[in-house]
Each structure stands twice: as C-alpha cells, then as structure tokens.
Amino acid sequence: ILRKSFSMKTRQRLDYRNKLILAPMVRVGTLPMRLLALEMGADIVYTEELVDLKLIKSIRRPNPALGTVDFVDPSDGTIVFRTCAQETSRLVLQMGTSDAGRALAVGKLLQRDISGLDINMGCPKEFSIKGGMGAALLADPDKAALILRTLCSGLDIPVTCKIRILPDVEGTIDLVQKLAATGIAAIGIHARTRDERPQHSAHPEVLRAVAQAVDIPIIANGGSKNMHCYEDLRKFQLECGADSVMVARAAQINVSIFRPEGLLPMDELIEKYLRLCVDYDNAPHNAKYCVQSILRELQETPRGKRFLQCQTLQQICEIWELGDYCRRKQRELKTMGNSGRAEVEP
Ligand code: FNR
Numbered sequence: 001i002l003r004k005s006f007s008m009k010t011r012q013r014l015d016y017r018n019k020l021i022l023a024p025m026v027r028v029g030t031l032p033m034r035l036l037a038l039e040m041g042a043d044i045v046y047t048e049e050l051v052d053l054k055l056i057k058s059i060r061r062p063n064p065a066l067g068t069v070d071f072v073d074p075s076d077g078t079i080v081f082r083t084c085a086q087e088t089s090r091l092v093l094q095m096g097t098s099d100a101g102r103a104l105a106v107g108k109l110l111q112r113d114i115s116g117l118d119i120n121m122g123c124p125k126e127f128s129i130k131g132g133m134g135a136a137l138l139a140d141p142d143k144a145a146l147i148l149r150t151l152c153s154g155l156d157i158p159v160t161c162k163i164r165i166l167p168d169v170e171g172t173i174d175l176v177q178k179l180a181a182t183g184i185a186a187i188g189i190h191a192r193t194r195d196e197r198p199q200h201s202a203h204p205e206v207l208r209a210v211a212q213a214v215d216i217p218i219i220a221n222g223g224s225k226n227m228h229c230y231e232d233l234r235k236f237q238l239e240c241g242a243d244s245v246m247v248a249r250a251a252q253i254n255v256s257i258f259r260p261e262g263l264l265p266m267d268e269l270i271e272k273y274l275r276l277c278v279d280y281d282n283a284p285h286n287a288k289y290c291v292q293s294i295l296r297e298l299q300e301t302p303r304g305k306r307f308l309q310c311q312t313l314q315q316i317c318e319i320w321e322l323g324d325y326c327r328r329k330q331r332e333l334k335t336m337g338n339s340g341r342a343e344v345e346p
Helices: 002-010 031-040 052-056 101-115 124-130 134-139 141-154 168-180 204-213 230-240 249-253 266-279 282-300 302-309 312-319 321-333
Strands: 020-022 042-050 059-063 068-072 079-084 091-096 115-119 161-165 186-190 216-223 246-247
Touching: 002 052, 020 141, 031 079, 031 266, 042 052, 042 079, 042 115, 052 068, 052 079, 052 091, 052 101, 068 101, 091 101, 091 230, 101 115, 101 141, 115 134, 115 141, 124 134, 134 141, 134 161, 134 321, 141 161, 141 168, 161 168, 161 216, 161 230, 168 204, 168 282, 204 216, 204 230, 246 249, 266 282, 266 312, 266 321, 282 302, 282 312, 302 312, 312 321
Parallel strands: 020 042, 020 246, 042 091, 091 115, 115 161, 161 186, 186 216, 216 246
Antiparallel strands: 059 068, 068 079
C-alpha cells in the first residue's frame, strides 16, 4: 500500500495544455492502437469508453508473460481493459457512468494504472442514454457535476469529461462553467450537438467562444473531416482557440496523422500495428476491425478480400509477411504460460 501511494504521488500530474490527443473510440482505442498513437507523436491517449458496471466487477491481474496489467471479467475471463507501464503516464481511461458512487469505486480500482479519468458526457447512442450515461448527462447538469465533484475529491489523478456543445453558445458556456467549478482538470468538447452526425459540419466558432469565456483547458474535438495531416490538427486547434486537440476518425484511418514528419505509408502502418497486436496478444477480431478501418476501400482488392477471410492473428499477419514473427511470439508466450487467448496454429 505504501509503495502504491508513493508511486502515484511521484508520477507527474497530467497536463492537458498544448497536447495532441487520441480520442476515445470504442473498439479502436485498445492497447496496440494507443501504443502506436504514442509512437506516432500523440501526447495523450484515451481508452475506448468502458462502462462502470463492467469495470467494477473486473479483477486486476498483472500478466507477467505480456508485461501488462489486465482487468478481467471473472465470469468469463474476458479482458475488459489491458494496459502496460509504457503508456501509464499518458493514459486516460474514459468511463461511461450515471452514478457518482460507482464511478468513484471504479476510479479507486483503476487509478494506479492510469493518469487521468474521463467521463463520457457526449455519447448519443441509445444504450448510453437509456442508462443515464453519455449525452443524457448533458440534460442533467446537476448529476453531471455531482459525479465530477465526487471523483475530483476522492481520487488522486486528474478528472475530465467529454461533452458535446448545446444548441446555443450561452447554454454551452454556462454548462462548461458549471462543470469547471467541480475541479476538473480540463474539458473535452466535441464541436457538434447531440443530434448532429459526422456528416454535419463541426462548429469551431462555438469552441472559440467557450475557450474565451472559461479558464480551464479546452480540448477541441470534431475536426476530423478536414484533417489529412499533422498541420491540419494544429489548424483546427488554432481555429478553436483551444488548449489542445483531440482526434478520432482521422486517427482511426491513419494514426500517423500525429506525426509532424508526415503520414506513413499504409502498409508500414499496418505492419507496426500488427506487431503490437502480436506483442500484446490482442484479440483477433479487434485487430481485424482496426485494420479494416485503415484499409477502407482497399478491402475490395484481391489482398483485401483475402484479409477479410482471416480469423486468426496468425492469418492476418501472413498477409503482411509477419507470419514468422507471429508464430515465434505466440510460441514464446505459450511457453511462458500466458493464460490469454493466444492462438497458435498447428
Ligand atoms: C467514437 N466516439 C466516441 N466518443 C466517446 O466519447 N467515447 C467513445 O467510446 C467513442 N467511440 C467512438 C468510436 C468510433 C469508431 C468513432 C469514429 C467515434 C466519438 C469520438 O471520440 C469523437 O468525439 C467524434 O468522432 C468526433 O471527432 P472526429 O472524428 O471528428 O475527430
């Protein structure tokens, strides 16, 4: 216990100013993609949204074979959240919650393995709204503030939230001021309203007005449509007058957008990503989903079609000539007794 609190106190508190951030993305923001984003130049990476009810029943299990810390669902052994020391100082976990007490209990369970906790207050999906999570909290600012206040006073790590703008600028400023008063370290703002979809233009001018009116760091989000390279990230940040910028879709397609030196060729990126999937024994369906997001229309090519048939990490790796790497690594893991899901082909 002593060592735990010592390491948390000595870890530098996450600073949210002038940062390039990988946005929370369900299925995309798992360990290999987060590590690749950091390698490409992201300063902070968010996990995919993880729901409090799932996290609270998970068991923290260090995995010496992989060098990771796993949070495992005891009912079926699935890995709810996997992380490693390499990312800890730059890692923010995003949680879906509607309950301050439960959120705090989860925060305490997780805080030694992350550097920030973010609450999702922008997700418009039915699952979130029905559970009083995500964008439902935009309509209940008192509850949103209670959750944040509880976390800020009960945890040792910085707390943030990610919201969407409201239909009017004044309403958005009022909401941000109310949330800022809870003690949060920064606020992520997706520059679209709850009812707007990715095809709608974002509203950087609203973020600019908010940034001028409040003191806490603003993390601008929603600019992916116009982002094709590193300079475009900085342009969006300037346009919004924001402290930091957070990227989702553009990074899902090509995470080397964080690279000041320019984008990497697609195959090089996929190779790097697959190596990390192998190193951290990532679930094959998750690896496949992420590679599909990178390939996009190239899934129609003969190679793309071969890829779509793949079911194991080994099969996917063969296509990018990493078959030997995968086989060797999976054999090593098996000998070390990793109890994960590594699939070794006969
Ligand atoms: C998202 N988004 C999202 N937001 C969030 O707060 N928690 C989440 O888990 C997710 N999951 C998610 C998955 C995928 C595949 C996408 C594309 C998006 C929304 C995302 O973080 C961001 O707010 C929007 O996509 C707008 O930013 P971009 O795409 O314009 O950079």
